Amino acid sequence: MPEPAGTTTVPRDADGVSRTRSPQTLPRGRAVFSLPRGRAVFSLPRGRAVFSLPRGRAMPPEQWATHHAFVLRALAVLVAAVPVYALLRGHGPATAALSTAPLLALTLLARTTLLRRSTRAAAAALALMAVAAVGVQLSGGQTEAHFLFFALLPLAALYAARAPFLLAVGFVAVHHFVLGSLLPHAVFQHDVAPLPMASLHAAFVLLESWACLAAWRRFDDRRELVEQLVAERTAELSAQRDELARLAAVVQCTDDAVATLSPDGRITSWNPGAERLYGWAAGEIVGRHMSVLTGDGESPADLTALSGSMAPVERRHRRRDGSEFDALVTFSTIHHEDGTLTGVAGIARDITGRKRAEAEARAAARQLEEQAGELARLALHDPLTGLANRTLLADRLEHALADRRARRHAVLLVDLDDFKAVNDECGHEAGDAVLTAVARRLESVVRPADTVARLGGDEFVVLMEDVEGRRDVVAVAERLLGALREPVAFGDERFTVGGSVGVALTGATDRRGMDDLLRDADLAMYVAKSGGKNRVRVFERGMREEVTAQDELVRDLRAAVTNGELRVLYQPQVDLRTGVVTGVEALARWQSPSRGLVEPAGFIPVAETSGVVDAIDDWVIGEACRQLRAWDDAGLPALGVAVNVSARRLGTGDLAVALAAAARDAGVDPARLEIEVPEAVAAGPDAAAGIREVRALGVRVAIDDFGTGSSSLSRLQDLPLDRLKIDTTSVALLAADAAAGSLADAVIALGNSLGLQVVAEGVEEPGQLAALRALGCDTAQGHLFGSPVPADAVTALLRDGRVLTAVA
Template sequence: MIRRWTTSLPLRSRLVGPMVLLILLAAGGWATINELSTRRQVATLVDSRGRAAVQAISARVLEQRRDKEVAAQLLADQHTLAILVAWADPVELAELLAPMQAKLGLQRVTVYAPDGTEILHMGPRQTGLDIAPLIHAARAGRTESAAAVTAQGLAEVAATPVLANGSVAGLLLVGSSLDGDELRQVSGTGSVGLAIFRDGRMISTTLADPDVVHALRSATPRSDGGIDLALDGFHYAPVAQPLPDGGLLLALVDTQPVLDAANQRDAILVVGTAGVVMVLLLIGAALARDIARPLEAMLATTRELERGDYRSRVARSSIRELDELGQAVNHLASDLQAKMAELSHQAFHDSLTQLPNRTLFMDRLEHALRRRASAGLAVLFLDLDNFKWINDSLGHRAGDELLVAVAARLRQSVRTGDTVARLGGDEFTVLLEDVHRLDDVVTLAEQLAERLSAPFEVAGRHVFTTASIGISLSQGRAERQAEELVREADVAMYRAKTGGKAHAVVFDEVMSAQTMERFELELALRHAIERHELRVAYQPVVDLASGQIARVEALLRWQHPEHGLIPPTQFIPVAEETGLIVPIGQWVLETACRQVRVWQLQRRRSEPLLGLSVNLSPCQLQHPGLVDDIVAALQSSGLEAASLELEITEGALMRDPAATAVTLNELKSLGIQLAVDDFGTGYSSLSYLKGFPIDTLKIDRTFVCGLARDDQDTAIVRAVVALASALNLGVTAEGVEDAIQRDALVELGCQQGQGYYFARPQLPQDLGQMLASSSLAFLRAA
């Protein structure tokens, strides 16, 4: 009935009526949203400002407790204090302590004899705080502090022993209270009031409104330690935080600004809605009159366009309005038809080279696999050998020019029916259909490699590049998948690249599962950094004399999403062979420098500066940009050069002794420490120790494991320690696994050690807790 009634209305009414209804519904919805938004804003305001104020008070209490501990220790460290305490002279003690009490801002200072007898008290008496545990701790030689809500406010007290000749000669107690003025400074704004309660009674508040203060004083305590508070009629919302000794901190957030803003929005909404309704009624009536006539005539044509038939066009009309509207629809249809064609091209082609992209290439490969009969097909996977160097040296624009030129040569070098595609970066693929002989495919691949080796005109100069090509065939094999063929060609390409580059390799079944796994590992390793799969673990290096952590060694770990933790012995050789160790090693260095600098800043001033050891691979040592990369890592992290120790194996030192000496001298001139890793397992000789600026020898774990059990191992370690001592070099023992080995190393004069006995390699969050607690020194120093 309703639908029949509405359809009987004039078209103008049907156009204007829904418009008005939608406006009213939108206004109602907006009002509801505004109400919900106001509630959320109030809740957010209360939570953010209230929690911030509570956290600020908590932080202030913790800070003042620490300050009291420091102040107590400063007073106790005065060399005449122990004498005056022994004399039990309150007058002399007051003259000694009063200036420091005023300077340190302490409200109360109390001096006790060793038996707890009070000798002197300066300042107002503190009530409601149990100081017995603090006195007990001070008698035991410890400095401790406590905080509690008392009748005077939120009090912080610290106790410390007064020492004389290593024994407790007296006790010192200092303290202050966090009163209303300090609470007001912490809250930072009048929009948050603070109040402190104890046992349900208000002790102090920052609020000045007498009515609110009266309501706070009228709070009723509950059995669970909380309070029942009547704030009806007040624009304050409470946030509570328990305090020590039955105290309660209450943050009262002023919600009036949010409520005022909400009321103002409501008023604007009412006035605005009324005005919009009136204006739209007038506009709607005019529009309905002008639209009604041509709308029906256009209906049939627009329905064709709605169904996606962009070829349909509106016929010309003698009515001017209808004719203009029809031409606009025709223009829209033409634009849509052109844009759809353009989007289709962009979805399946590379924007730089205009070659088919991976999506289109895989689609054509899948179709070719489905329709091939007796003839086979081949996939060629090409990777430019020195593209990164060109891109970095001449710039990305030159790199793009080279890619476009390479694409053009590839198109000119294949048959009409073959497909050349760019997968991304400097990787291209070629699909060869109707392949009958392997020799023909190899010949074409060699021709492609030869054509690409000819010079390119890029950025106004001649540029040379070569290509490594992998070939995968479908002929004479079981039903193949497109992804499998591309992967095999990719693996063959990397075999070509690691086998000397600039040539083609055919994938065949002789490539064992182990070889496939190795190349898949390499492929995954190339993306490990950008996928955040690599981790840096840290193993402490301990000073054997003190038991403290002297430095940490950065060790690379790979957490693969599918294979789990891959051992370094499995992927480090792959990284070395492919040269990936250079960017990976730089990432490890930068990451470790930043992390150790953070730990240095977190350490106590009394503790020695934490050092860092990082391994340098032979490939990194020969890299021409090594020194600049290390300097950049130090500068970006803020780590001092003296805190960094680089570990190099004997084999790496002897690869190119002359060039290595130049590099090491440059590093040494920066203040960086240099260590020989796994000493005694390679080219151990006095000649290279004399020729290189070495600081430390690291004894290999194979010798350390037999200490105190094998006479030969013990003799070797003793000889290395003696040699290092004679050459004024440091010595670090690797692989310390028990207390027997540690004790033997200490007896032989070894300076530092590392191994599972002290700690296993750990991730930063775990080692950070150990460094903060000094637990290693406590457990292993004995």
């Protein structure tokens, strides 16, 4: 069968039936009232069951009330007309009343405000259809009376809801098909066949329903379209408003000056950034010509020439106070929808600082370019001495080793002896002066082609390329040491520093690199320094065994501290006036299981160079404090204990902490402890702070071996010292009849002038004792009074409580 006119074919469903719809596309998700081939039915989309009627939109209460009032007024007129029509048709009053009663009941139900509005709308729709049904019955089924259904059915669509409309259509269907079949005389005239009449009326009702549905749907679609257009336009206007608000906020908060101009150059808007930049308030500048802002007082002849896609331009602008600045200005034209120029927007920024920075950067670049050569030189040379640094040395040594035509090369590692004392006594300025002088002397000794480099600190390297043999290299090394022995003047001071030189020679088949050669030279230098300093040693393979033995000694010494192999012996210190033992000096000894008894000279130097001496110092201090406590608990006379500390310990800053902790743990007064510091160390600036920290605890401080080092009397006067100790060599030179004028006499006199006690070490003969007593020495110690002994022997000595016969 051909498809109905005015429809559009859509793809067939799975059941093979093609669906048609009206050209007006309905909102997606709703079922459509369609006509399949050969029959008219309500078509439901596959998989869901929905009504063909639109759901509609909920009316606002005011609009719904208006529609409902109109329906109620129509019902009132119709209900009033029913009894009149019944009487006119010849029915009696009873029939008229019975016909009117249900209509009146439904009308009153529709008027009841207590019910929901959906219920009231349903009652009104039933009342409308009931009026038409009663009219048909009163007319005796007259055909013209059926048109009342068609007239009243659209009123049910005024609610724009499914329920009332479907209820009305259903009422008509039930009335015509059901009632028309069961009681034909109540619906149709008696002389007409019921089925044709029912079909005819049903067709008219369905056609009327379809007309109402189409009108309703078209109205609803149009309303949705209008609402959608309104919503889209509202959203568009809102987005534009938000965008304008954001742009306005940006313009208001930016530090740049933003202004708009009319086509003739007059200012029309002015943001806070412009107020801050130019000094003009918006109320003062708006309406004036932009020429008041330019440095030359003139504006561009054509503003459009500066707008569009052109790059920003730099101009001189003027502030309100007359000061000028460099401005970077960007223009953009503003056009009407028809393309007419309506204004120009300008953004200005102060670039005076940027241009000044650019000028400074260019000047700095020129300066850097001028200094490039100097920087390149500094990258390869030591900044203090001007000698080659490690980088340049490595480069030259690499080239030398790569040249197989040369016979032999030599690397000489020079390490200064006693250089630390220079820094300690006179500061780093004196040390720098010594290093600079050493650098010049090294350069003066070697050949012009040789390289002298400073590796850092007091280490220097001389690279000698293409040397004759070992004898020539050693001769150069000896000359280096001779140059180092010459005194270096710094102000009023004169410093003499020696050195130790280690030499590493390359052979024809040598494959050692720079690091290997430096390591071997350093090993030779280490052997030279440990052999008495101021020496030259050439690397030999056997040196590794020497260093290995030294490393084993250090390892055994570290284990000795933790394994309890150290011992403390105590040597009495005697008051020369009373002969009473007033204190003892604690001396460390190492009782090694494999080495036997090791004297201090056999392990203290190694301990100092390896750093183990700190642990030894702490152990001796702790042991001395514990022994003091043991003597106190035994009821013996109170003694003082002197402990030697290493030269480096005062510079670490933790000696006072160690002393305080040891005294606190043992429960003894720190004032009964005394530390002995070498003269050279005490005179250094780094030790002064450590000495003051120790003295603040109450611990006494003595200068050990006074007279053997170089110290400044003014510096010693500034230190909180307690005693001076005359060294053993000075005491050995004393004789009973020749003490006056000796070094011991000078030390005792110095101590008396400074208010310090004087202690003599190494007293072994009665003549030395007599001389010291004659000079007024306070205290002495040595083999004449007793050798270093264990604590038990001191306990026995103190328990006797006698005066030493040597003094008496």
